[in-house]
Amino acid sequence: MVRGAIKRVISGVGAIAIAALVTIGVAPAAQAAPKPAAKPTSVQIVGKDINGTLIVDPTDGARLFDTLLAEVTWMATATPQTTAPAADKLGPKYTLTVMLKTAPQMVYELYPLAAGGPRAHRPAKQPVIGKTVTDGWFYGRLTMSETLRVSGVPLEARPDVVAGGIGGGIGQDLNADELDPVTGVNNFLGEMRQLLLVNGAVLVVIAFGLAGIAFLIRRKV
Structure with missing residues (x-):
């Protein structure tokens, strides 16, 4: 029974991790910067x-x-x-x-x-x-x-x-x-936003994983 519970925990955490990784990959793409304006000639x-x-x-x-x-x-x-x-x-x-x-x-x-x-x-x-x-x-x-x-x-x-x-x-x-200082600031903010998205997704994976483990352990107890 314990072995089965461990397998279910691993499966649940794996599914959550995959979903989070997909989110990490999609979020930056969905918020990609608009096409830059044409350069003056x-x-x-x-x-x-x-x-x-x-x-x-x-x-x-x-x-x-x-x-x-x-x-x-x-x-x-x-x-x-x-x-x-x-x-x-x-x-x-x-x-x-x-x-x-x-x-x-x-x-x-x-x-x-x-x-x-x-x-x-x-x-x-x-x-x-x-x-x-x-x-x-x-x-x-x-x-x-x-x-x-x-x-x-x-x-x-x-x-x-x-x-x-x-x-x-x-x-x-x-x-x-x-x-151009304006362009530099915009680029910096864009990079920081992507970094925060990645860190947030990692925290979500950890939180859901711990919650899943705690839930399965409580059911067995």
């Missing part, structure tokens, strides 16, 4: 001392293009960080339009020479129909002026803000997603 720059429109795309170098994108794309969903500075403290304005083929996606205004450090503005009015964002001002990256300069904007060289020192180039060979 070019960036248009207009502003002071630029004749016409300056266009930067991957044919100018993937490293340069990704670095230029990284200067602005993090602001797409970010919360504004500061108020609008006085107009006479902003310096020259350069308007960047992020393009997807021939369709403009987002517009940003950059002020690399603003007093107190670079500033960036995200206008509430955006080119995508039906898309509205909160008008906001941000502290720009210290690399803003040098990134714009190597993209073709006539600005004075600032090798002191470029990783690697004089002649070191613009940082490391990273893509825009790796430099």
Whole structure:
């Protein structure tokens, strides 16, 4: 009788374990992240001392293009960080339009020479129909002026803000997603959610197994 009870306990725990493992395998798939948006294909720059429109795309170098994108794309969903500075403290304005083929996606205004450090503005009015964002001002990256300069904007060289020192180039060979803090946080939260799902499923297996053993033992007693 005891041997039969042990077999039933093992069978019950095994069935529960299999069900839990199936749940572990299915849950992350069911909550898979949505398909990422298409990557921009070019960036248009207009502003002071630029004749016409300056266009930067991957044919100018993937490293340069990704670095230029990284200067602005993090602001797409970010919360504004500061108020609008006085107009006479902003310096020259350069308007960047992020393009997807021939369709403009987002517009940003950059002020690399603003007093107190670079500033960036995200206008509430955006080119995508039906898309509205909160008008906001941000502290720009210290690399803003040098990134714009190597993209073709006539600005004075600032090798002191470029990783690697004089002649070191613009940082490391990273893509825009790796430099985007919003994307980094989303990826981290996604990984943590999957980890919690796995740990939760393991605890469920253990709890059901112990409950099954206790129930069968009580029946025999």
